[in-house]
Amino acid sequence: MNAFDLTGRTILVTGASSGLGRQCAITISEYGGNVIITGRNKERLAETLRMLKKGDHQSITADLTDQNGISSLTDGLPKLNGVVYSIGVSDLSPARFITEETITKTFKISYEASVLLTSRLLGKKKLMNDACSLVFISSISTRYPFVGGAMYISAKAALEAYARVLALELAPKGIRSNCISPAFVKTPMLDETAENYSQEAVKKIEERQVLGLGEPEDVANTVVFFLSDASKWITATNLILGGG
Numbered sequence: 299m300n301a302f303d304l305t306g307r308t309i310l311v312t313g314a315s316s317g318l319g320r321q322c323a324i325t326i327s328e329y330g331g332n333v334i335i336t337g338r339n340k341e342r343l344a345e346t347l348r349m350l351k352k353g354d355h356q357s358i359t360a361d362l363t364d365q366n367g368i369s370s371l372t373d374g375l376p377k378l379n380g381v382v383y384s385i386g387v388s389d390l391s392p393a394r395f396i397t398e399e400t401i402t403k404t405f406k407i408s409y410e411a412s413v414l415l416t417s418r419l420l421g422k423k424k425l426m427n428d429a430c431s432l433v434f435i436s437s438i439s440t441r442y443p444f445v446g447g448a449m450y451i452s453a454k455a456a457l458e459a460y461a462r463v464l465a466l467e468l469a470p471k472g473i474r475s476n477c478i479s480p481a482f483v484k485t486p487m488l489d490e491t492a493e494n495y496s497q498e499a500v501k502k503i504e505e506r507q508v509l510g511l512g513e514p515e516d517v518a519n520t521v522v523f524f525l526s527d528a529s530k531w532i533t534a535t536n537l538i539l540g541g542g
């Protein structure tokens with residue numbers, strides 16, 4: 299038996315219309331999992347759906363910063379064997395420019411949306427199977443911060459703390475909760491960083507990463523590990539990827 303096999307498992311992937319979430323959905327389907335993909339952009343979500351290996355997949359468009367959006371996602375969901383939380387926004391600004399609006403926007407997308415979605419999944423409908431595995435995509439920046447990242451990094455640090463408590467609360471049900479914390483990966487989010495700062499800044503980041511920039515597959519393969527039985531004795535961890 300292949301401990302990484304996801305055949306017959308149903309996995310929800312947020313942020314699946316782009317970048318890491320998209321690649322996680324593709325790789326999960328390659329390991330035999332059925333994927334429910336979600337994001338806001340209908341066209342890009344449909345593109346992801348076309349990229350999946352054949353299976354019983356579904357695509358649901360939803361804005362997860364809105365309670366109605368969370369309901370429209372969760373109302374028709376089957377029981378889940380795993381959730382990958384890849385929703386996020388990289389809104390960077392030096393500390394002196396942080397406003398109430400910046401805090402609200404970053405925390406709503408990068409923290410609150412995942413927390414409230416989880417409450418709904420655990421709530422009345424009990425949409426998580428026993429032995430469900432939750433994988434939160436945090437960031438290496440909570441260990442190695444960068445200038446301008448105060449809100450992004452604070453929201454990720456809060457998410458890591460939440461994921462650890464969740465691991466303790468859900469362990470009696472056999473549900474596991476782990477974070478993975480990638481260094482910079484080649485995705486649209488990195489292109490945005492290059493646009494907001496400069497190619498030079500991205501080059502400096504690349505030089506600092508001992509193994510260079512990551513590929514989305516590097517993250518997706520690790521996510522498969524955490525979703526699968528290969529990691530069935532691992533919970534409350536935070537695995538750093540690509541950092542030194």
Ligand SMILES: NC(=O)c1ccc[n+]([C@@H]2O[C@H](COP(=O)([O-])OP(=O)(O)OC[C@H]3O[C@@H](n4cnc5c(N)ncnc54)[C@H](OP(=O)(O)O)[C@@H]3O)[C@@H](O)[C@H]2O)c1
Binds near residue numbers: 480
């Ligand atoms: N790329 C990196 O180098 C890197 C490194 C470390 C950690 N991460 C983390 O990995 C995660 C994915 O990053 P990425 O590079 O794949 O970013 P990305 O390409 O910008 O994707 C972000 C995803 O979040 C979704 N999203 C944003 N706001 C949403 C909302 N209100 N409701 C529902 N979905 C929403 C987007 O959906 P729509 O586009 O459809 O709105 C998109 O699918 C993020 O949490 C990021 O912080 C990334």
